[in-house]
Amino acid sequence: MKCAAFTNTTKINQKVVSNYFYTSSKQFLLNFFLLVTLVFGTANVGIAQPDGGKIFKQNCSRCHKLDETKxxxxxMKGVFDRVPKPADEWLFKWIKNNKEVMMSGDAYGLKVFNDNAKQNMDVFDGVISDDEIKAVIAYIKNPLLPVDEKTTTVTEPKSPQDKGFSTFIVLLVAAISLLILVAVLGTIKKHLQDSVNAKNGLPATGPVSFQQWASGNKRLVAVLGILFVILLAKLTYEGLMTFSVDQDYLPAQPIKYSHQTHAGKLQINCVYCHSGAEKGRTAGVPSANVCMNCHKAVSEGPKTGKAEIAKIYDAVGWDPATGTYSKPQKPIQWVRVHSLPDFSYFNHSQHVVVGKQDCKNCHGDMATLDEAKQVSPLTMGWCIDCHRKTEVPGMATNPYYEELHAKLKEKYKGQPITVENMGGLDCIKCHY
Ligand code: HEC
Ligand code: HEC
Ligand code: HEC
Ligand code: HEC
Ligand code: HEC
Ligand code: HEC
Structure with missing residues (x-):
């Protein structure tokens, strides 16, 4: 040990000791920084949200609040009591297509329409699925509880080790390590000081009070203080925002479905299964009925035999022996891989149809992967980076852009018109 070496040499003096302590406190700070970066580099704080909540935030929260605020x-507060009964049924019809409800002459529907200055509510038929509407209704009824799943659902990852560990535990570990380090360093310094004193014939130092220690290490104390404040700020901030970079995130799925087999070998088009990608905000995951289009006939695969395909049959209640849907259904619970925080807005059709972006640009070559994983970081920097670099396709030819194009052409004479130039970096475009 270094301590022993020090006591055996005569060259020891106060300076060596303080140098030693100085380097070890530098070392210590370095370690501490490493610890902090490590901790925050790896920690993902994934707060599981019931689906209905997410759907509400993305489709309804623009115009509705959950409390009584208009x-x-x-x-939405008290809405179950005021709408015609059975409330669930009326709400379902209304949310799906409020115009149809009003056109059918529904007195209550016409009343709320008039009471709200004849403002238009969006029609959600074809925008969100029936199951999503039910999830939203369940969410409005009870905003905190997760929602029952009916057929095919996508669940948020549940176990904490899947998504990283909680900030709180991380901070606790950091704080404890910090205290231990400080205590150890303090003891080392005292021992060194004692050995110097022994050599010089001085009495050993008494126990060091915290105040003495602090006044001897003002710089260290200041740095620690600042770090503490930063930690506190970070904790508060992360409590408010769900922060996550889950690149390469690859959860276990309930069925060994392979993109390589289906999108690669069999060349099935991505939108055959992810039809939402061309229609609206979410690409969606296919229901087991889509699988059945082929798997009624294909009951065996080369890698997994009958075992995995049998799970599709269980999901839809198909009895291969009789060729009928006669068994109880057991929904497949795919675990969601990609998930932006609720406070950000991303729309597939805007990118795939209007922006002419290939799935590959954001999801990598899915057709070569056995298991779907998140290839891109999905951070704000990633979105912005592409918006800075990418020219808006069809700006000159798409009639949708005619007026805007004329204006931008004037403004950015000769330069390519990127997504940034048409306002794609405005906070409000991606944040509610
Ligand atoms: C563009 C704004 C807008 C959006 C988006 C919107 N609504 Fe509405 N909603 C309204 C307006 C306005 C009314 C009042 C009726 C009318 O004038 O059409 C209303 C009425 C309602 C009512 C009846 C309220 C009552 O007090 O009886 C319900 C329930 C409702 N909306 C649910 C939803 C749900 C669920 C979503 C999301 C899936 C949604 N709305 C999205 C504007 C919107
Ligand atoms: C035969 C149907 C089918 C085809 C074709 C298909 N997928 Fe999928 N895809 C699925 C299923 C089922 C899941 C959910 C299971 C999983 O995550 O592995 C999924 C999951 C995904 C996910 C992850 C979803 C999440 O949870 O975040 C992405 C991204 C994806 N697919 C992209 C693609 C792309 C790109 C293509 C075309 C190259 C494609 N898919 C073709 C069925 C299909
Ligand atoms: C367009 C037709 C089609 C669709 C849709 C389809 N599959 Fe398949 N699937 C096949 C074929 C064909 C095979 C056999 C592949 C082979 O022989 O290489 C197969 C094989 C499989 C296998 C066995 C893989 C192996 O190597 O053992 C599983 C599991 C599977 N599919 C799951 C699914 C799921 C889940 C869905 C719905 C999300 C789905 N499939 C949708 C055509 C399809
Ligand atoms: C510009 C980038 C981009 C392109 C292009 C893109 N995606 Fe996505 N995709 C995303 C992002 C971002 C998410 C996460 C969305 C969320 O959590 O709200 C996502 C999520 C998904 C999901 C998970 C379910 C969902 O919708 O949330 C699937 C499946 C998917 N994409 C399939 C596709 C397919 C198929 C294509 C091509 C037709 C495609 N994506 C094109 C960025 C992209
Ligand atoms: C691979 C490149 C690429 C990536 C990555 C990308 N985008 Fe885009 N984005 C585009 C293109 C191209 C357009 C222009 C589409 C159009 O013409 O409306 C666009 C348009 C948009 C718009 C509409 C902008 C406007 O001015 O109307 C929004 C909102 C948006 N993107 C959000 C996002 C978000 C959120 C992410 C990250 C999760 C993201 N984008 C990632 C290429 C990308
Ligand atoms: C092109 C889309 C886009 C634009 C424009 C955009 N953001 Fe973001 N922002 C995102 C996405 C996506 C996330 C979620 C990133 C994640 O989960 O790591 C995010 C996250 C954030 C966060 C949370 C911190 C984080 O990194 O998770 C804050 C704060 C934020 N944005 C503020 C802003 C402000 C302020 C602006 C305008 C100057 C802005 N954003 C413009 C897409 C965008």
Whole structure:
């Protein structure tokens, strides 16, 4: 040990000791920084949200609040009591297509329409699925509880080790390590000081009070203080925002479905299964009925035999022996891989149809992967980077852009018109 070496040499003096302590406190700070970066580099704080909550935030929260506050539309508080009964049924019809409800002459529907200055509510038929509408209704009824799943659902990852560990535990570990380090360093310094004193014939130092220690290490104390404040700020901030970079995130799925087999070998088009990608915000995951289009006939695969395909049959209640849907259904619970925080907005059709972006640009070559994983970081920097670099396709030819194009052409004479130039970096485009 270094301590022993010090006591055996005569060259020891106060300076060596303080140098030693100085280097070890530098070392210590370095370690501490490493610890902090490591901790925050790896920690993902994934707060599981019930689906209905997410759907509400993305489709309804623009116009409705959950309490009694009125935005464009009325607050949702007490809505179950005021709408015609059975409330679930009426709400379902209304959310799916409020125009149809009003056109059918529904007195209550016409009343809320008039009470809200004849503002228009969006029609959600074809925008969100029936199951999503039910999830939203369940969410409005009970905003905190997760929702029952009916057929095919995508669940948020549940176990904490899947998504990283909680900030709280991480901070606790950091704080404890910090205290231990400080205590150890303090003891080392005292021992060194004692050995110097022994050599010089001085009495050993008494126990060091915290104040003495602090006044002897003002710089260290200041740095620690600042770090503490930063940690506290970071904790508060992360409590408010769900922060996550889950690149390469690859959860276990309930069925060994392979993109390589289906999109690669069999060359099935991505949108055959992810039809939402061309229609709206979410690409969606296919329901087991889509699988059945082929798997009614294909009951065996080369790698997994009958075992995995049998799970599709269980999901839809198909009895291969009789060739009928006669068994109880057991929904497949795919675990969601990609998930942006609720406060950000991303729309597939805007990118795939209007922006002419290939799935590959964001999801990598899925057709070569056995298991779907998140290839891109999905951070804000990633979105912005592409918006800075990418020219808006069809700006000159798409009639949708005619007016805007004329204006931008004037403004950015000769330069390529990127997504940034048409306002694609405005906070409001991606944040509610
Ligand atoms: C563009 C704004 C807008 C969006 C988006 C919107 N609504 Fe509405 N909503 C309204 C307005 C306005 C009314 C009042 C009726 C009318 O004038 O059409 C209303 C009425 C309602 C009512 C009846 C309220 C009552 O007090 O009886 C319900 C329930 C409702 N909306 C649910 C939803 C749900 C669920 C979503 C999301 C899936 C949604 N709305 C999205 C504007 C919106
Ligand atoms: C035969 C149907 C089918 C085809 C074709 C298909 N997928 Fe999938 N895809 C699925 C299923 C089922 C899942 C959910 C299971 C999983 O995550 O592995 C999924 C999951 C995904 C996910 C991850 C979803 C999440 O949870 O975040 C992405 C991204 C994806 N597919 C992209 C593609 C792309 C790109 C193509 C075309 C190259 C494609 N898929 C073709 C069925 C299909
Ligand atoms: C367009 C037709 C088609 C669709 C849709 C389809 N599959 Fe398949 N699937 C096949 C074929 C064909 C095979 C056999 C592949 C082979 O022989 O290489 C297969 C094989 C499989 C296997 C066995 C793989 C192996 O190597 O053992 C599983 C599991 C599977 N599919 C799951 C699914 C799931 C889940 C869905 C729905 C999300 C789905 N399939 C949708 C055509 C399809
Ligand atoms: C510009 C980038 C981009 C392109 C292009 C893109 N995606 Fe996505 N995809 C995303 C992002 C970002 C998410 C996460 C969305 C979320 O959590 O709300 C996602 C999520 C998904 C999911 C998970 C389910 C969902 O919708 O949330 C699937 C499946 C998927 N994409 C399939 C596709 C397919 C198939 C294509 C091509 C037709 C495609 N994506 C094109 C960026 C992209
Ligand atoms: C691979 C490149 C690429 C990536 C990555 C990408 N985008 Fe885009 N984005 C585009 C293109 C191209 C357009 C222009 C589409 C159009 O013409 O409306 C666009 C347009 C948009 C718009 C509409 C902008 C406007 O001014 O109307 C929004 C909002 C948006 N993107 C959000 C996102 C978000 C959120 C992410 C990250 C999760 C993201 N984008 C990632 C290429 C990308
Ligand atoms: C092109 C889309 C896009 C634009 C424009 C955009 N953001 Fe973001 N922002 C995102 C996405 C996506 C996330 C989620 C990133 C994640 O989960 O790591 C995010 C996350 C954030 C966060 C949380 C911190 C984090 O990194 O998770 C803050 C704060 C934020 N954005 C503020 C802003 C402000 C302020 C602006 C305008 C100057 C802005 N954003 C413009 C897409 C965008």
């Amino acid at each position: 935005l464009t539309g009325p607050g």
